[in-house]
Amino acid sequence: MLAAADTHSDAYQAGQVLAPFILAAIALVILWTATRKWRRPQPVENPMAEDIDAAAKLARERTRRVVIGTVVIVVAAMAVAVPRIRQSGQYGSAASKGPTNLTITPPATLGSYRLMTGTQADRLSAQIAAKQTEFHTVSFYTTASEPTRPVVEVLSATSTTDPKLAQELAQHSADYENTSFMAGAHMSDAKIFNPGSAGGRMRCGSNSAQLLCAWTDSSTIGGLVSNATSGLDVQQIASLTQQFRVAAEH
Structure with a gap:
């Protein structure tokens, strides 16, 4: 942080x-x-x-x-x-702004992409989890034509299963946590985007290697990532992030 x-x-x-x-x-x-x-x-x-x-x-x-x-x-x-x-509505701890018992279940589809499953998905998830220990759910989305090549990667965690995250969300604002997320990902050009109906705080940005939209709300944090060579732009990544949260958060 x-x-x-x-x-x-x-x-x-x-x-x-x-x-x-x-x-x-x-x-x-x-x-x-x-x-x-x-x-x-x-x-x-x-x-x-x-x-x-x-x-x-x-x-x-x-x-x-x-x-x-x-x-x-x-x-x-x-x-x-x-x-x-x-007046901004962003003051106060993130946890005070909504439910603190949310769970995340990745949807089977995300826009035109499909959730990657099977042994390869498990292997890739294990590799990411070993590097990004603060995230408990790692999902990959692919195209129908290339089902083994991830185009979009989603990392997420919930305070329901992570006491440390619960403590942070109870102590800090969503804006602070979201800013820290983007800074840790070295997204120097990150800008605030509309988080959609799921609420919270969302920033999106890019660097030479990847595009990222990260969100923080009262019970979850996460980020949707795509390679800079994927053909997607920041606005598209933001839209996919909104769609994922609406479908995944319960």
Whole structure:
């Protein structure tokens, strides 16, 4: 995972909300200290009782104005800041955004491709699993004309069977996990794509060797990969990823 702050986490959001209050409290202390002399009853020559009362009343009125003004400023600032913090819907842990007991069952078909089965599929899955230990399901899709040559590869994992993933999704946002996924795959040009009806967060990108769309939601992570020579483009990979998730996640 990236050693960076999760700017969409609950903790970060809490900090964003608390920061204006802290700054307002500091400003209030400074303002209170700076206006101390102004708020004090002013000395009156040859004071009469009514003059003393008037000076005290003026001091109380000035104090009241300082307090009310500060409160109004803080409330106004929060009325603007909080909706902006909340508006993207991406704040909070990934696990808090939906069900946490999803499973993944690769569909028999994916667009015009067919799920590869048999001993060769098992052998390829074992090879990938040995290198990508964080993924528990590896599926390959081929064309009808070349049933032994994978065109699309899908790697996925669920928090239902992976306690470590469950912990990460409960701690970090989908955006953070998705960004980390793409960074680990060295996809420097990754862009956010519509995740489709399955929701969560999805980014797609490419490098000199492959194209990749990765998703993260409340209970699953995964990526759909194709070689750069497959003839597919990023938009097509994104569409296939959406289709896979709708058919596979239950």
